[in-house]
Amino acid sequence: MAEIAYWEAIRRAHDEEMANDRMVIAMGEDIGVAGGTYKATLGLYDKYGEERVIDTPISENSYTGIGIGASMVGMRPIIEIMSINFALLALDTLVNAAAKIRYMSGGRAQCPIVMRTPGGTAHQLAAQHSARLARMFMSTSGLRVVTPRGPIDAYGMLKSAVRCNDPVIIIEHEQMYNLKEEVPDEEFFRPLEGAEIVREGSDITLVGYNFSVHLCLEAAKRLEADGINAEVLDLRSLKPLDRETIRKSVEKTHRVLIAEEDEAPVGVGAEIMALINEDCFFALDAQPVRIHAADVPVPYNARLEKAAIPSAEDVYQGALKVMGKI
Amino acid sequence: MNDADKKRLLKEMIFFRRFEDRTFEAYMERKIGGFLHLYSGQEAVATGVLEKAMLGKGTDNDYVITGYRDHVHALKAGAPAREVMAELYGKETGSSRGRGGSMHIFDPSVNFMGGYALVGQPFPLAAGLAMGCKHKGSKQIAICFLGDGANNQGTFHETMNMAKVWNLPVLFVCENNGYAIGTHIDRSTAVKDQYKRVCAYDMEASQHDGMDIETVMEAAEKAIDFVRSGKGPYFIEFMTYRFRGHSMSDAKGYRTREEELEWEKRDPIKIFSKRLIEQGLITEDDIKAMEKDIDDEIENDIIKFSEESPEPKVEDLHKYVLDDDPDPRWIGPLQQ
Missing domain, CATH: 3.40.50.970 (Thiamin diphosphate (ThDP)-binding fold, Pyr/PP domains)
Structure with missing residues (x-):
């Protein structure tokens, strides 16, 4: 190793x-x-x-x-x-x-x-x-x-x-x-299909993929300090999507946030929300929230760029909103 | 070429013409849907070039790939005529199991790697097939048939460049019928002689009459030998004409009847028939009998098979999207 x-x-x-x-x-x-x-x-x-x-x-x-x-x-x-x-x-x-x-x-x-x-x-x-x-x-x-x-x-x-x-x-x-x-040093394979629960929790599901999983993990740490036990789900595969793992997690936590670095329209978050509506609408205790990039071409200026792209802070704040804390 | 081969090739070209004519009728009867692009007039090109390719060896054949006007290329490459017609009928027994239709005939069992609707897309795919041949160290080559219209796609330039840089065993066959859909080459293309365009990539190229099958074969043999010997890609241009419209919905308002009649005088089947008659190999009556045999075969075997074949099952709608029998080691699902 x-x-x-x-x-x-x-x-x-x-x-x-x-x-x-x-x-x-x-x-x-x-x-x-x-x-x-x-x-x-x-x-x-x-x-x-x-x-x-x-x-x-x-x-x-x-x-x-x-x-x-x-x-x-x-x-x-x-x-x-x-x-x-x-x-x-x-x-x-x-x-x-x-x-x-x-x-x-x-x-x-x-x-x-x-x-x-x-x-x-x-x-x-x-x-x-x-x-x-x-x-x-x-x-x-x-x-x-x-x-x-x-x-x-x-x-x-x-x-x-x-x-x-x-x-x-x-x-x-x-x-x-x-x-x-x-x-691990020895050869192994990781399957292409299947979402993964990378942090177990009971209060809210933070759904991420690619880099946004790390934003979710960071937000989960901060939420823990607030007494909120967040579950972090890495989609891993966007096509096909593992709707079963998403459903199980939402049925457990009853609350969900989707963090995507992509823009929101017709996006990953939109798709996950639609699946949740279809699969486990009645399990929800709160409106789901999407954290996503601003719908703009990404600006060069560092301050503008930062404003355009979601951060761990945005995920944290979004989770508090889902939890009814703000 | 011996006499038997000459007669066989004439019969093949007549078969291809009658096959296309029959698809026209079936289209009018609404047995065939979608788009239908017929090859009539250009038969000498696919027939002549592929006559000189390595065929008849199944998956050891040369690879053949083309655009959407693909029926005849598939047939000459060895796809069974029943299956090609059944594909046009959208049947489960079709070359592509009814999923592709006229523009997407596939028969990998004879290395016919498809017809593609995106003009210019087969250029890189063909170079990739050739890369596979080269990598495996096989003597096979890839042969890509496309029209003059395709040469105005970026893929033409990108692929000619890479095929040359990597010395790939690919033969590009340009079937110059003078029209990109309904726009004449004079109005769409700065350089009229298509073979000259690949000079920009330092590629071997030549231009020939595409209405005389013997001319086509002679030129194709040299080009194929060049490619197969490892000297790199070759671009061969044949001047030809499509007798029908671009597709079935084409009223041909962009060209004159005079022009059509001029080209019809050079009908590849007429030219070759006349020559064989003059050489005493065949008579007018022999040709009539040949046509009758062909029409009987098309009607009593090929059309009958297509009519009687089953349609794909609706429950199979999702088949063939991805590998239907994937290895769980690579695919999963992930064990939590």
């Missing part, structure tokens, strides 16, 4: 999967010779060569499409897109092709690609590097969308994603690449 950073966990998963199966390749901008913007493929170019750790030109739609084509003939490409903003350029091949090929071929073809991309805000990267598009991918049939919150999931879910026969979108986060966690 060693404490490793999120980026090291991703790198280790790449390394093991590439060693295990020569059909696994990595593709993306600057991932080879340069070692990757987030170091997720550091050293792998030297180890596996340029045919398997492929530096691509800045052509997101077509290199993603090339990965998809390769996956249709048995390869297992792990495609890195440097920022989820740039994944918008690859929507045609991801949404129109990868997500639909199995279905429109009547199950006769498949696209087992993995697309990894950071999809959150960092610090003052401004509007074109700060998009959070989880809600867009989770509305696409035929994709899996997962959001590892720490090194254990980052490692174990990437390994599962490589072996899974579906196209998997892994949404990482710029502010998590250096986040550390004790990770």
Whole structure:
């Protein structure tokens, strides 16, 4: 057991999967010779060569499409897109092709690609590097969308994603690449499906995914000091959603807050609220609350940026509201 | 080419024309829904190019991929005609189990990797198929058929660049029929000769008559040999014409009857029939008998099969969205 950073966990998963199966390749901008913007493929170019750790030109739609084509003939490409903003350029091949090929071929073809991309805000990267598009991918049939919150999931879910026969979108986060966690030395896999209760509680359920799980955990600590025992639920998979675990938790706590770094409209929180309405409306003792980003392009100015993006303080205040304390 | 092959190829092209004509009738009878884009007029291209490809070996075939005008490419690649027609009928026995329709014929059992509605999307997919061939060290290549209209997509430029940089075994076949849906190439495209556009990527390319199957085959053989020998991608352009509209809803108001008649004189089936008659290989009566055999087969076997096949079950609506039999080690669910 060693404490490793999120980026090291991703790198280790790449390394093991590439060693295990020569059909696994990595593709993306600057991932080879340069070692990757987030170091997720550091050293792998030297180890596996340029045919398997492929530096691509800045052509997101077509290199993603090339990965998809390769996956249709048995390869297992792990495609890195440097920022989820740039994944918008690859929507045609991801949404129109990868997500639909199995279905429109009547199950006769498949696209087992993995697309990894950071999809959150960092610090003052401004509007074109700060998009959070989880809600867009989770509305696409035929994709899996997962959001590892720490090194254990980052490692174990990437390994599962490589072996899974579906196209998997892994949404990482710029502010998590250096986040550390004790990770077992022996190989393991983490399933792509299933929400996880990462902190047990009885008074309120704080639902998060990706980086917002950490905001929920921080808020839960503060709530504890106020005598409120919060449960924290990490969705882990946005598509498919684990509505059963959400229902069970809400039926236990009777109160719920959803924390998302995405904007609210047609978002993850909206979807979770709808599911709660459908599945356990009568279990609720209070109106649910969504904590989310402001519905604006992310501003450059640090003060404005901070105001646009939810914080642990926002989650804490929101929870107090659900609890009727303010 | 021996005499038997010549006669076979003529018969194949006539079959493809009659198959498309019959889908037109079925569409008018509302047996076929959605969009229907017919290949009539361009038969010499798919037939001639794929005649020179590695086919007949199932999943060891060359890979073939194309746009939405895909019936004939699928048929020539080896997809059973019954299944292609049944797909148009939306039946469970169809090539894509009734889930794809006319624009999305798939038959991976013969490496026909699909028809795609997004113009330009098959470019990168084809390069990916080629990357797979290269990675496996196989002699297979990928062959991508698209129209001149697709060349104005960004994927054209992105993919030509990567195919060349990575030396991928892919043959891009441009079927230049002069129209991007209903807009003439002169009004949409700065460079008229499509093969010249890939000079920008230092790619080998050439342009040929696409109405004469023997010309097509000769050119395709050279291009395929080039790609298969590991020299990298090749772009081959064939000048051709579609005799029908872009799709069934097309009134063809964008082109003149004179232009159509000019091209109809160069009908690939007429050209090849005439040549075989002149060479004494076949008579007008033989061709009539051939047509009758084809029509009988289409009606009594292919259409009958499609009519009688079952529709997909409504309870199977959610099948094929994701892997229907996933490995729980990777998928879960998570044990709490």
